[in-house]
Amino acid sequence: MLTENLVALQVVVPLIFAPVCLLLGKSRHAWACALTVSWLALGIATLLVTRVATIGTQSYAIGAWAAPIGIEYRVDMAGALIIFIIAAIGAMVMSYARRSIEHEIAAENSGYFYACYLLCLTGLLGIAATGDAFNMFVFLEISSLSSYVLISLGTTRRALTAAFQYLVMGTIGATFILIGVGMLYMMTGTLNMMDLAQRLPGVDDTRTIRVAFAFVTIGVSIKLALFPLHLWLPNAYTFAPSVVSAFVAATATKVGIYVLLRFFFTVFGIHFSFVAMHVGEILMVLAVVAMLVASLVAIFQDNIKRMLAYSSVAQIGYMILGISLATSAGVTAGMIHLFNHALIKCALFLCMGNIFLRLGSVELHDLRGLAQQMPWTMAVFVIGGLSLIGVPLTSGFISKWYLVSAVLDAGLWPLAVLILLASLFALIYIGRVVEAAYFSKPDPTAKKVREAPASMLIPAWLLIGANLYIGVDASLLAGIARQGADILIGAGVP
Amino acid sequence: MEHLINIVLLGLLMLAGFAIVRTKSLLAVAMLTSIYSLLSASLFVVLDAVDVALTEAAIGAGISTILMLAAIALTSDEEKAPRHTPLLPLFVVIATGAALIYGTLDMPRFGDPAAPAHRHVAPTYLQDTPTAIGIPNVVTSVLASYRSYDTLGEVTVIFTAGTGVLALLGFRPRRRNTEDTGRKKLVILRVVAKLFFPLILLFALYVLFHGDYGPGGGFQAGVIFATGFILYALAFGLSNSQQLIPHQLLYVMAAAGVLIYGLVGIASMLLGGKFLEYQVLANDPVTGQHVGILLIETGVAITVAAVVLIIYYGFVSRRPAPGDI
Numbered sequence: 074m075l076t077e078n079l080v081a082l083q084v085v086v087p088l089i090f091a092p093v094c095l096l097l098g099k100s101r102h103a104w105a106c107a108l109t110v111s112w113l114a115l116g117i118a119t120l121l122v123t124r125v126a127t128i129g130t131q132s133y134a135i136g137a138w139a140a141p142i143g144i145e146y147r148v149d150m151a152g153a154l155i156i157f158i159i160a161a162i163g164a165m166v167m168s169y170a171r172r173s174i175e176h177e178i179a180a181e182n183s184g185y186f187y188a189c190y191l192l193c194l195t196g197l198l199g200i201a202a203t204g205d206a207f208n209m210f211v212f213l214e215i216s217s218l219s220s221y222v223l224i225s226l227g228t229t230r231r232a233l234t235a236a237f238q239y240l241v242m243g244t245i246g247a248t249f250i251l252i253g254v255g256m257l258y259m260m261t262g263t264l265n266m267m268d269l270a271q272r273l274p275g276v277d278d279t280r281t282i283r284v285a286f287a288f289v290t291i292g293v294s295i296k297l298a299l300f301p302l303h304l305w306l307p308n309a310y311t312f313a314p315s316v317v318s319a320f321v322a323a324t325a326t327k328v329g330i331y332v333l334l335r336f337f338f339t340v341f342g343i344h345f346s347f348v349a350m351h352v353g354e355i356l357m358v359l360a361v362v363a364m365l366v367a368s369l370v371a372i373f374q375d376n377i378k379r380m381l382a383y384s385s386v387a388q389i390g391y392m393i394l395g396i397s398l399a400t401s402a403g404v405t406a407g408m409i410h411l412f413n414h415a416l417i418k419c420a421l422f423l424c425m426g427n428i429f430l431r432l433g434s435v436e437l438h439d440l441r442g443l444a445q446q447m448p449w450t451m452a453v454f455v456i457g458g459l460s461l462i463g464v465p466l467t468s469g470f471i472s473k474w475y476l477v478s479a480v481l482d483a484g485l486w487p488l489a490v491l492i493l494l495a496s497l498f499a500l501i502y503i504g505r506v507v508e509a510a511y512f513s514k515p516d517p518t519a520k521k522v523r524e525a526p527a528s529m530l531i532p533a534w535l536l537i538g539a540n541l542y543i544g545v546d547a548s549l550l551a552g553i554a555r556q557g558a559d560i561l562i563g564a565g566v567p
Numbered sequence: 568m569e570h571l572i573n574i575v576l577l578g579l580l581m582l583a584g585f586a587i588v589r590t591k592s593l594l595a596v597a598m599l600t601s602i603y604s605l606l607s608a609s610l611f612v613v614l615d616a617v618d619v620a621l622t623e624a625a626i627g628a629g630i631s632t633i634l635m636l637a638a639i640a641l642t643s644d645e646e647k648a649p650r651h652t653p654l655l656p657l658f659v660v661i662a663t664g665a666a667l668i669y670g671t672l673d674m675p676r677f678g679d680p681a682a683p684a685h686r687h688v689a690p691t692y693l694q695d696t697p698t699a700i701g702i703p704n705v706v707t708s709v710l711a712s713y714r715s716y717d718t719l720g721e722v723t724v725i726f727t728a729g730t731g732v733l734a735l736l737g738f739r740p741r742r743r744n745t746e747d748t749g750r751k752k753l754v755i756l757r758v759v760a761k762l763f764f765p766l767i768l769l770f771a772l773y774v775l776f777h778g779d780y781g782p783g784g785g786f787q788a789g790v791i792f793a794t795g796f797i798l799y800a801l802a803f804g805l806s807n808s809q810q811l812i813p814h815q816l817l818y819v820m821a822a823a824g825v826l827i828y829g830l831v832g833i834a835s836m837l838l839g840g841k842f843l844e845y846q847v848l849a850n851d852p853v854t855g856q857h858v859g860i861l862l863i864e865t866g867v868a869i870t871v872a873a874v875v876l877i878i879y880y881g882f883v884s885r886r887p888a889p890g891d892i
Contacts, residue, residue, distance in 0.1 A: 081832075081842040088723060089829040092822030095730060135716045137844040141688050144716045185734035192727050199720070211720035215727060222731035233735075256670060262687030276683075284670030 079124065080133040080146045083117045083156060084199045084212075086110060091191040098184040104171050107187040111160070111167040111194065118153075118160035125153040126553070130560075132204070140204065141265035147204030151557030154408060155201040155331045158415045162323045163194045165419065169532040170316045173426045177228050177314045186226060190320070192219040197328050206254045206340065207264045209332065213250065213296070216328070217243045220321050224313040235308035242295055242305040249292030256285035257340075269340050277345050286350055289336050297329025299356075299393060300363030303386045310382035315426030318378060322385055323419035327411050330392055334404070337396070338561040347399040356397035361491055363390030368498035372505070375437045378425050380502055381418065384461060387495060388414045394488070395476050402479035404558035405551070410472035412550060413460070413543060417469060420536040421457040424450055427525035427533070437505065442515025447524050451510050453533045458503035460540055463496050468543035475551070569613060576610045594636070594644045601632040617782035618706045621774075625790040630875055633797060637882035701853040702779040702860070710784065711860040715843045719828050721786075722867050729821045729874030736881035753802065760802035767795035775868050779857075785864035789871025797879055805883060814880065817873045824870025828863045835859070 075082070090110040097103040125131055125148055133146040148156065167190065178186055196216025203209050221243065225236035258264055260281050261272040276282060291302075298306040306326075310318045337346040347353045364387050371383035388410070395407030425435050427450040432439055444451040460469035473492065480488045524530070543550055583603040590596050604627025611620035675682035692705055692713060700708040710718050771792035778784035800808035832843040840847035845859025 078836050078842060081836070085829060085832060085842060088719075089826065089833070091723075092726060092825045095818060095822050133841070135842050136712060137841040137846065138713050142691055143713050181737070182734050185730050188730050189727065189734070192723065192730070195723070207714075208717055208720065211717050211724070214724050215720060218724060218727045218731065222727070222734055225731075225735060252667070256674075259674060259682070259684055262683035262685070262689065272683075272687075279673035281670045281673045284666050287666060 076120075076124075078133075079117060079121055080131050080148055080202055081135065083114065083121060083160075084146075084195055084202055086117065087114055087191045087198065088195040091188045091195060094188040094191055095184055097187075099180050099182075100184075103184045103187040104174070107170075107191055108167050110191060111163045114194065114198065115160040115164040118157045121148060122153045122157050122553075125150055126556075141263045141268040144208050145204040145265055145267075146202050147267070148202055149557065149560045150553060151331070151334065151408065151561050152201050154412065154553050154557050155328065156198055158327065158412050159194070159197045159201065159324050162320060162415055162419050165532040165536055166316055166320045166323075166423070169319075169423055169426070169529050172526055172529055173316050173430060174314070176430050177316075178226055182226060186223070186314075189219040189222045192216075193223060193320070193325075197324050200328050201331055204266050205264050206257065206266055206269065209335075210247070210251055210254060213332070214247060216325065217247060217296070220317075220325055223317040223321070224309050226317070227312040227314050229312060231308070232312035232314075235305075235312040239305040239309045242302075246292045246295030246302075249288045249295070251292075253285040253287075253289035253292060256281050256288070260285070266335065266340050270342060273341065273345070277341070277349070283350065286341055286346070286352075290333070290352060293329055293333045293336065297326045297333065298386055298389055300359050300367060300386060300390065303363070303367070303389075306386060307379055307382040310385065310422075311376055311379040315422065315429050318381075319419045319422035319426065322381070322422055323415040326385065326389055327415055330389070330396070330407070330411055334396065334407075334561055338404075343399055343562060353397045353399050356393050357488075360390040360392075360394035360397055361488065363387055364394070364495040365491065365498070368495045368502070371502045372498060374502075377428075377435045377437060377440070377506060378422070380506075381421055381425070384499065384502065385414075385418060387499075388418070388461070390495075391472065391476060391492070394492075395479055398479055398483050398485075399562075400479060400483060401555070401558050401562050402475070402482050404561055405555045406472070406475035406479045408554040408557055409475050409547070409550060412554070413468040413472045413540070416536050416540045416543075417457050417460045420453055420533050420540065421461070423529070423533040423536070424454045424457065427529050430525055430529070431522040437509055439519070440506065440509045441513035441519075442510070443522075444510040445515075446522050449530050450525050450533075453530075453537050454510070455507060456537050456540065458499075458507065460544070462499045462503060466541065466544045468540045468547070471543055471547040471551070572613055573610070576606055576613065580606050580610070591646045592644060593639050593646055596646075597632055597635040597639060600635065601628045604628040604631070618704075618710075618784070618787075621782050621787045622790075625787050625794070629794055630790055630797075630879075633794075634878060634882060637879065641882060641885055699853070700856045700860075702857070704779055704781060706782075707778050707784055707860065707864075711778075711863055712845060712856060715859075715863065718863070718867065719825075719832070719843070722825055722828055722870050725874050726821055726825045726870055729870075729877045732878045732881045733818075736885060757802045760798050764795055764799050767798065768792060771795065771868075771872075775864060776861075778864055779860065785867030786871055788864075789868040789873075790875060792868065792872040793875035793879070796876055800879070800883070805880070809880065812876065814877075817877050817880070820869050820873035821877060824866040824868070824873065827866030827869070831859055831862050831866070 087110050090106055094103045094106050097106055121131070130147065130149040134140060135144045135146060174183055174186060193216050196212045196219060199212030200209050200216065203212065221236050221240045224239060225233050254264070257269060260276045260279065261269055263269055263272060273282065295302045310322055313321065337352065367383045367386035367390065371380045371387065374380035374383060392407045392410050392414070395403045395410065427447065428440070428443070429435055431447065456467065460467035463469040463473035473496065477489045477492055480492065580603065583599055583606060587596055587599045587603065590599065604623055608620045608624040608628060611623060692709055696702065696705045696708040700712055702708055771788045774783035774791055775785055775788035796808055796812060799811065835844045835847050836842055838847040846852035846855045848858045849855040
């Protein structure tokens with residue numbers, strides 16, 4: 074029962090336990106339940122990746138109705154990689170969460186928090202597992218709605234306006250995606266992605282399909298915070314509870330990129346997306362602007378969470394740049410960076426959670442001399458920061474290496490220069506924090522703080538460990554990403 | 568004739584839309600959106616989409632108007648002057664509208680029987696429903712069986728909304744006799760509410776269990792069920808209606824509906840089928856479909872009713888002044 078239903082269980086297990094968490098309420102049991110389920114999801118994801126690697130793409134007809142009559146779950150290597158990183162981040166963040174949540178969220182709300190966390194996990198996993206365009210929309214709604222709630226639970230009242238801003242933008246994005254999917258259905262009579270891919274070439278030279286493409290692209294771009302549609306992101310990441318920042322920053326935008334990949338390569342096909350609609354050129358320009366402008370803005374932030382948020386917008390630029398090349402190497406680089414950035418950003422935001430727990434602030438000037446008092450936490454920040462810059466022996470170097478070589482393969486050497494320039498900006502904004510924590514004299518009036526508890530350090534260090542492992546030996550990740558990219562690119566060839 | 572009705576309804580929709588944008592009084596806007604929804608519901612009836620019409624009438628014209636009024640009662644009934652110039656939003660709206668119109672140019676003609684939407688999967692649903700599912704309402708068979716997983720997702724969305732409102736607003740249990748003073752005078756409302764309350768609940772059950780045969784199903788039934796309690800709360804006060812259905816029960820209901828739905832899926836896995844494969848639930852596949860659809864529709868109704876009430880109570884129980892909307 075387990076193996077043949079693995080794909081369905083990946084999504085259904087967290088879904089069913091979310092209401093259980095609500096019933097468990099504010100007791101410790103809700104946390105225990107969420108923790109067990111998120112590790113279970115990671116276990117299933119590990120089995121799933123192995124299965125996809127050994128047997129190949131997994132297709133599952135829900136309700137035994139074969140596609141396109143029913144809804145199909147379809148996990149290929151690209152989807153499996155996304156599922157794995159979501160589940161891994163989900164398990165790490167939940168292991169970390171208890172102390173941080175006790176500190177930042179009112180006790181009577183903790184049951185709702187854990188329920189929403191599992192719902193968000195469900196939604197994200199569902200998007201990555203599905204092979205049906207409308208089903209993707211439904212799970213996108215689950216993940217979006219729950220992340221609005223999670224963000225609104227932040228410690229200050231500004232979290233409410235941040236969540237509301239995100240809600241408005243996110244709803245516009247979702248509506249655009251729905252309009253696009255509706256038009257696709259109107260022109261083809263199907264919602265299954267593989268079926269759409271087969272039926273679209275007959276009707277794709279129509280204004281309706283071109284408009285559908287535009288709606289889907291813009292809608293998803295809002296969700297993944299592509300410059301200049303990223304305006305909801307800095308506030309959302311800044312004012313959300315630390316745990317939520319870490320989880321959402323590492324997963325939600327990544328899933329958005331996955332949705333974009335699916336639509337560009339699987340549904341519309343590489344020829345229509347990149348040759349007929351010229352989406353590559355548009356994305357390339359936006360990606361480069363995102364890389365440079367957002368990195369530059371990050372330098373001037375005094376709230377470190379906000380700085381990391383702008384850095385996320387820039388890093389999304391790197392991923393989109395790889396995808397915009399529409400080559401196997403480019404998409405591979407995008408997916409590698411997607412994976413690595415999830416590890417990096419999650420660890421960095423967890424660091425912020427540690428600092429907020431002890432210090433009650435993540436403002437730069439409060440961090441002076443902190444490295445002596447919280448050495449383990451700051452070490453995580455330094456290694457994570459070095460990855461963000463792309464220093465060798467960290468996973469960030471692997472990302473940049475693949476991205477720069479993909480850009481050079483495409484003969485676009487000026488872009489390689491711009492990538493290095495953006496890395497220089499990253500060096501500056503990370504450097505500011507390191508300078509404050511390691512080389513500034515602490516304020517004599519500031520209170521002395523202790524290192525964060527082990528339960529919060531270990532998950533962060535596990536992420537950093539994975540990061541360093543990839544920095545040394547990236548063959549496994551690169552192999553999986555290459556396989557995923559080849560499936561995506563191949564699926565579009567007529 | 569049908570075209571004439573369509574033109575009139577669409578024209579009225581446009582008028583309502585403009586009026587909503589232009590009106591400053593939010594109370595009036597709430598009423599206008601209700602009218603907008605009722606007009607859309609009528610349009611869906613003309614389009615023969617009665618299931619959708621029923622939903623739109625119950626949710627759009629009914630519940631969301633009440634919720635909007637409740638929100639206005641908490642805040643203010645005057646629109647604040649916008650802080651930004653409306654030029655960028657106006658440009659975005661015009662561009663979106665232009666794109667939508669441009670997109671219609673190559674669409675299949677309205678009602679064209681050769682349109683892809685009528686030629687690909689739809690005929691299979693129409694042909695197979697009587698034999699494979701054994702119920703006359705094809706809409707129910709698509710929503711509750713062929714694409715049941717989407718419906719599970721939608722119920723989860725509703726459950727998420729309920730959880731979100733609980734997290735943000737919570738419940739504030741009301742003490743008695745703080746609110747019933749003025750309400751005793753509302754004799755007509757009270758008598759009518761007393762008469763209608765059981766009928767509304769009965770009708771909700773009818774919509775639920777008759778969903779296989781006619782328009783309706785768990786979703787609409789849940790909403791109608793909740794409106795019964797809202798009417799009761801309007802006439803007899805919040806504390807009385809909360810005694811009727813305590814809020815701990817609402818938590819349990821909201822969670823139970825999703826659980827019922829999910830566990831039907833798990834049960835079909837344990838019985839050797841795929842997730843939500845109802846055929847394996849009974850010896851005869853068609854009976855299995857009946858059982859499965861009935862169970863999941865009940866789950867949907869329970870969650871929807873509970874979440875609508877959670878949202879309603881969440882809003883009105885925050886009002887400091889005695890009395891609710």
